[in-house]
Amino acid sequence: GQQLNQSPQSMFIQEGEDVSMNCTSSSIFNTWLWYKQDPGEGPVLLIALYKAGELTSNGRLTAQFGITRKDSFLNISASIPSDVGIYFCAGHTPAEDMRFGAGTRLTVKP
Amino acid sequence: KAGVTQTPRYLIKTRGQQVTLSCSPISGHRSVSWYQQTPGQGLQFLFEYFSETQRNKGNFPGRFSGRQFSNSRSEMNVSTLELGDSALYLCASSPRQSGLEQYFGPGTRLTVT
Numbered sequence: 001g002q003q004l005n006q007s008p009q010s011m012f013i014q015e016g017e018d019v020s021m022n023c024t025s026s027s028i029f030n031t032w033l034w035y036k037q038d039p040g041e042g043p044v045l046l047i048a049l050y051k052a053g054e055l056t057s058n059g060r061l062t063a064q065f066g067i068t069r070k071d072s073f074l075n076i077s078a079s080i081p082s083d084v085g086i087y088f089c090a091g092h093t094p095a096e097d098m099r100f101g102a103g104t105r106l107t108v109k110p
Numbered sequence: 111k112a113g114v115t116q117t118p119r120y121l122i123k124t125r126g127q128q129v130t131l132s133c134s135p136i137s138g139h140r141s142v143s144w145y146q147q148t149p150g151q152g153l154q155f156l157f158e159y160f161s162e163t164q165r166n167k168g169n170f171p172g173r174f175s176g177r178q179f180s181n182s183r184s185e186m187n188v189s190t191l192e193l194g195d196s197a198l199y200l201c202a203s204s205p206r207q208s209g210l211e212q213y214f215g216p217g218t219r220l221t222v223t
Contacts, residue, residue, distance in 0.1 A: 031210055033211070033212075035214075040216075040217075040219075041216050041217070042114070042200050042202075042215050042216050042217050043153075043200070043214045044214070045211065045212070045213060045214075048210070050210075088153065090153075092210060096166065097155065097166065098143070098212070099155075100153040100154075103152065
């Protein structure tokens with residue numbers, strides 16, 4: 001239904017490597033949002049996408065709204081230790097309900 | 111601009127008690143949403159308010175309620191607490207009526223013993 005499947009669940013990478021994670025659904029979404037959450041804190045909005053096909057960058061982060069409106073990906077280039085955290089995708093359904101993915105836990109080894 | 115603030119940050123309550131959590135949105139934001147975050151269930155939507163009206167409600171029992179004041183500040187209340195209510199409760203505000211682009215507060219960590 002309108003659940004978001006986020007993958008991978010966790011990633012262990014070396015500093016300097018690029019990272020890619022994605023979210024998919026069997027239903028369409030009107031917006032896609034990507035958040036990062038540090039331990040004990042609330043999620044911080046990284047990128048918001050509003051149109052199918054939209055590609056948006058925020059520094060070393062790039063995200064795209066899939067043309068089918070059923071998926072989105074987030075890329076992080078040249079990872080650094082402070083990229084560590086949990087990354088969540090989220091989306092608004094046509095009924096304006098917000099759904100969240102289960103998160104991708106990123107670990108960056110110096 | 112100050113971010114979303116939530117009080118208290120930490121709370122310990124006993125089963126059967128009730129609790130009220132507070133959220134102050136970013137200045138100028140009139141949409142406030144509440145979420146429950148647990149390791150097992152992830153982030154789950156509780157409710158959304160805009161201009162003191164509840165616009166949307168998640169699939170939670172009636173023990174969970176909320177309200178929004180004329181200054182956009184919001185409170186949520188949980189009555190007859192259960193052990194399973196232990197969670198991080200997050201408030202998010204948005205500048206848009208539809209609640210897009212939500213900005214989260216640091217959360218209130220509720221522990222029910």
